[in-house]
Amino acid sequence: MPHESGKVARKLLVTQYTYIKIEIVYVFMISDPVFNRNMSILIKNTRINQKNQDILINEGKIESIAPNQNENSAELIIDGTKTLALPGLVNTHTHAAMSLLRGYADDMHLQEWLSEKIWPLEAHLTGEDVYVGTKLACLEMIRSGTTAFNDMYFFMDHAAQAVDESGIRAQLAHGIITFGDPEKFAAEQKATKELVSCVKKMKNQRITAAVAPHAPYTVPPEHLKWCAEFSEKEDLGLHIHVSETESEVQSVLEMYGKRPAFLLDECGCLTKRTVIAHGCWLDTDECALIAKRGTSVAYSPCSNMKLATGRALPYAELKAAGATIGLSTDGCSSNNNLDMFEEMKFASLLQKSFWNQDTVLPAHEAFRMATECGAKSMRLRSGILAIGAPADIILASLDHPSMVPLYNDTSNVVYAASGGLVETVLCDGALLMHKHMIPGEAEILEKAKATATELISQVS
Amino acid sequence: MPHESGKVARKLLVTQYTYIKIEIVYVFMISDPVFNRNMSILIKNTRINQKNQDILINEGKIESIAPNQNENSAELIIDGTKTLALPGLVNTHTHAAMSLLRGYADDMHLQEWLSEKIWPLEAHLTGEDVYVGTKLACLEMIRSGTTAFNDMYFFMDHAAQAVDESGIRAQLAHGIITFGDPEKFAAEQKATKELVSCVKKMKNQRITAAVAPHAPYTVPPEHLKWCAEFSEKEDLGLHIHVSETESEVQSVLEMYGKRPAFLLDECGCLTKRTVIAHGCWLDTDECALIAKRGTSVAYSPCSNMKLATGRALPYAELKAAGATIGLSTDGCSSNNNLDMFEEMKFASLLQKSFWNQDTVLPAHEAFRMATECGAKSMRLRSGILAIGAPADIILASLDHPSMVPLYNDTSNVVYAASGGLVETVLCDGALLMHKHMIPGEAEILEKAKATATELISQVS
Numbered sequence: 001m002p003h004e005s006g007k008v009a010r011k012l013l014v015t016q017y018t019y020i021k022i023e024i025v026y027v028f029m030i031s032d033p034v035f036n037r038n039m040s041i042l043i044k045n046t047r048i049n050q051k052n053q054d055i056l057i058n059e060g061k062i063e064s065i066a067p068n069q070n071e072n073s074a075e076l077i078i079d080g081t082k083t084l085a086l087p088g089l090v091n092t093h094t095h096a097a098m099s100l101l102r103g104y105a106d107d108m109h110l111q112e113w114l115s116e117k118i119w120p121l122e123a124h125l126t127g128e129d130v131y132v133g134t135k136l137a138c139l140e141m142i143r144s145g146t147t148a149f150n151d152m153y154f155f156m157d158h159a160a161q162a163v164d165e166s167g168i169r170a171q172l173a174h175g176i177i178t179f180g181d182p183e184k185f186a187a188e189q190k191a192t193k194e195l196v197s198c199v200k201k202m203k204n205q206r207i208t209a210a211v212a213p214h215a216p217y218t219v220p221p222e223h224l225k226w227c228a229e230f231s232e233k234e235d236l237g238l239h240i241h242v243s244e245t246e247s248e249v250q251s252v253l254e255m256y257g258k259r260p261a262f263l264l265d266e267c268g269c270l271t272k273r274t275v276i277a278h279g280c281w282l283d284t285d286e287c288a289l290i291a292k293r294g295t296s297v298a299y300s301p302c303s304n305m306k307l308a309t310g311r312a313l314p315y316a317e318l319k320a321a322g323a324t325i326g327l328s329t330d331g332c333s334s335n336n337n338l339d340m341f342e343e344m345k346f347a348s349l350l351q352k353s354f355w356n357q358d359t360v361l362p363a364h365e366a367f368r369m370a371t372e373c374g375a376k377s378m379r380l381r382s383g384i385l386a387i388g389a390p391a392d393i394i395l396a397s398l399d400h401p402s403m404v405p406l407y408n409d410t411s412n413v414v415y416a417a418s419g420g421l422v423e424t425v426l427c428d429g430a431l432l433m434h435k436h437m438i439p440g441e442a443e444i445l446e447k448a449k450a451t452a453t454e455l456i457s458q459v460s
Numbered sequence: 461m462p463h464e465s466g467k468v469a470r471k472l473l474v475t476q477y478t479y480i481k482i483e484i485v486y487v488f489m490i491s492d493p494v495f496n497r498n499m500s501i502l503i504k505n506t507r508i509n510q511k512n513q514d515i516l517i518n519e520g521k522i523e524s525i526a527p528n529q530n531e532n533s534a535e536l537i538i539d540g541t542k543t544l545a546l547p548g549l550v551n552t553h554t555h556a557a558m559s560l561l562r563g564y565a566d567d568m569h570l571q572e573w574l575s576e577k578i579w580p581l582e583a584h585l586t587g588e589d590v591y592v593g594t595k596l597a598c599l600e601m602i603r604s605g606t607t608a609f610n611d612m613y614f615f616m617d618h619a620a621q622a623v624d625e626s627g628i629r630a631q632l633a634h635g636i637i638t639f640g641d642p643e644k645f646a647a648e649q650k651a652t653k654e655l656v657s658c659v660k661k662m663k664n665q666r667i668t669a670a671v672a673p674h675a676p677y678t679v680p681p682e683h684l685k686w687c688a689e690f691s692e693k694e695d696l697g698l699h700i701h702v703s704e705t706e707s708e709v710q711s712v713l714e715m716y717g718k719r720p721a722f723l724l725d726e727c728g729c730l731t732k733r734t735v736i737a738h739g740c741w742l743d744t745d746e747c748a749l750i751a752k753r754g755t756s757v758a759y760s761p762c763s764n765m766k767l768a769t770g771r772a773l774p775y776a777e778l779k780a781a782g783a784t785i786g787l788s789t790d791g792c793s794s795n796n797n798l799d800m801f802e803e804m805k806f807a808s809l810l811q812k813s814f815w816n817q818d819t820v821l822p823a824h825e826a827f828r829m830a831t832e833c834g835a836k837s838m839r840l841r842s843g844i845l846a847i848g849a850p851a852d853i854i855l856a857s858l859d860h861p862s863m864v865p866l867y868n869d870t871s872n873v874v875y876a877a878s879g880g881l882v883e884t885v886l887c888d889g890a891l892l893m894h895k896h897m898i899p900g901e902a903e904i905l906e907k908a909k910a911t912a913t914e915l916i917s918q919v920s
Contacts, residue, residue, distance in 0.1 A: 408564070
């Protein structure tokens with residue numbers, strides 16, 4: 001130890017420090033796999049649309065929104081003081097289990113990234129890995145205020161199990177890639193049907209299945225047609241990547257002589273149940289067609305920027321045509337997180353920047369995109385705080401410098417907040433996070449770390 | 461209350477909930493205006509460059525970085541388990557007090573935004589408002605891991621007071637706008653000299669003064685020359701907006717027949733002490749000139765995107781020329797927060813997107829920009845974790861789903877983290893935040909809210 005002569009002076013200064021003992025008492029759910037949507041809950045004194053309100057939740061739904069409600073009306077009281085109540089956010093396109101690949105390969109050219117890094121690692125993924133990765137993703141989503149997501153990956157029965165345990169909503173689909181190979185197609189049909197059957201058996205109203213042909217350049221028209229027919233017959237969502245890059249649009253044009261949206265329409269894939277991911281390179285006619293069909297688009301600004309897709313979503317054109325546009329993070333290997341607050345800011349700023357228009361996609365539109373429009377595109381009744389709506393509610397702290405002052409709640413939410421401000425999350429009327437605490441979080445994180453270590457050891 | 465018949469069932473389910481009592485004991489500094497840089501501190505078991513290390517801090521500097529150091533060597537022990545130690549982030553261009561204008565006016569055309577909203581409100585700002593706004597900004601910066609910033613605004617003696625009390629570092633400058641008016645110029649010279657004198661009197665090594673001609677289109681060459689001479693004579697930083705928009709470049713070309721960087725060079729303003737804010741529209745020759753002069757650039761991706769400046773910083777050209785490039789948030793009315801973690805992600809993704817290159821500005825360069833390069837541009841010795849460097853250190857939580865797995869620390873920091881993960885902050889060897897707690901935070905937030913309410917009442 002140098003500075004021995006300064007010891008006395010320093011010791012005296014220690015008196016400037018003291019111990020502060022803080023005792024916190026939380027009401028919290030014991031880690032329980034059956035989420036309790038039957039509990040009546042009253043959120044007291046939270047802020048909704050610039051006013052202080054109480055929200056009464058019963059049987060998984062919002063029963064009333066009004067100030068000064070009777071505390072006897074509920075079995076559990078949550079103090080919402082200094083919080084802003086928002087609908088749970090809806091992530092309309094992701095690959096949840098790719099959370100396990102977060103930070104594994106960045107800053108590479110797209111093709112090398114896929115062929116040298118992502119695909120070789122994915123070749124080793126097991127159903128258990130997908131379960132663990134989806135648990136990690138759900139945990140991150142809950143932490144950052146997302147209560148529903150639209151997923152496309154594989155081993156989706158394992159993903160369903162993870163979602164069931166996590167307490168949030170998801171529409172799950174097995175990603176179908178055939179490149180026209182009949183054997184591959186038969187296997188993908190089987191996987192899709194098995195997932196549908198698995199989800200039906202679960203009888204969990206938070207979980208639905210969908211059909212997910214990967215993209216028009218990886219799944220030929222005859223297979224796309226089966227996807228359209230099967231999803232219609234079973235009343236399932238349809239989830240597909242469309243026009244993320246210019247080169248895939250060129251491929252489709254060369255192979256089929258028409259642009260992707262028109263090809264999809266011919267195959268019956270543009271429905272009200274369909275979510276198109278990306279859509280960066282949609283042209284004006286395609287935007288109009290998509291809107292006309294009632295098909296939704298999932299905008300993934302971070303992913304599009306990080307992978308340099310070369311064009312931003314033609315938001316103004318889609319909006320003018322009347323299309324439903326939801327917001328999405330894409331998977332963690334191309335983002336690298338699932339924070340929909342951050343995504344709202346990227347959504348607005350990318351439009352302003354790319355199209356060189358400082359007024360395009362204002363805060364309130366980015367917010368609707370992440371809530372109401374996303375819910376609509378997944379055929380959910382959540383995404384709004386209204387009587388009778390599902391109680392998918394998040395409370396974001398206002399007791400943070402980035403939320404002060406509060407001239408405009410939505411501006412602060414979109415441009416200044418981050419997912420870390422979310423302190424309480426309810427989905428389907430069940431309490432998933434309270435005061436930043438999630439039961440079982442430590443175990444999920446440890447398991448994810450171990451799984452990632454094991455996974456990477458197989459490719460290195 | 462409806463559903464009365466369900467009451468019994470619901471009551472039974474209450475047993476699934478329980479009270480968990482958590483007792484937290486913090487070691488913390490009593491709110492004290494004199495920050496204690498003389499305390500020796502040992503951070504135990506934190507992660508640096510993929511390894512677990514202890515950091516010993518003495519007399520405001522890093523004395524050693526090694527595992528398993530003796531706990532008797534320090535007066536205060538901080539447990540760094542499950543944290544990543546990083547240098548405090550450096551924000552090289554902001555207008556701190558504009559935190560009071562956060563969310564006041566968004567999604568507007570630049571000129572209307574300035575003339576109808578920002579300027580009328582700023583006309584009512586008092587020195588006390590600037591003090592309160594700067595306190596709020598410092599609080600937000602500390603919370604999100606920033607320990608030094610480069611500021612340009614007015615009533616800067618009040619800003620200096622706020623920085624002094626907040627415990628972080630700043631280079632403060634009075635923004636000089638003259639439009640060639642000699643009287644205005646005299647007043648701006650006076651304000652600048654008074655600030656320099658005020659900062660000298662404070663004798664606070666964390667605070668320095670700078671000279672800040674607003675921009676080449678608002679301050680004519682004869683006044684720019686005075687700024688260059690005065691800053692050289694007093695050995696002060698020089699802080700100026702340059703080439704944020706295409707139209708201001710056109711103005712300079714029309715007024716003076718040369719591009720802004722060449723005009724500034726003729727006036728002696730391109731020095732090693734100079735920080736150029738924005739620089740979106742710099743051309744190749746200007747990039748080379750700036751690098752040659754050792755002048756730094758402050759890149760503000762969020763602000764540039766939000767205000768649709770029409771072009772992203774020519775990062776690759778500046779880098780190839782060897783220029784020092786720091787990172788910055790700009791003021792809160794054009795961002796709308798001061799989170800440098802978020803800014804790192806925007807920095808990288810905007811370059812990839814705008815220049816359509818998926819490998820440009822990789823994570824490690826964004827991180828250096830926000831730390832080492834920023835420190836260099838402000839002539840600070842911070843921005844690195846090394847023996848002898850100032851103890852400007854932040855600990856970011858690894859106990860969060862967005863930081864799992866941890867294949868690549870820097871990738872996670874830049875692409876997945878947010879400022880909310882920062883739990884402990886030291887600046888100049890003094891502890892400013894510990895386990896997310898900052899002494900006096902509640903009072904600063906309440907004062908900022910009241911000040912904002914008062915301010916807005918004067919224009920509405």
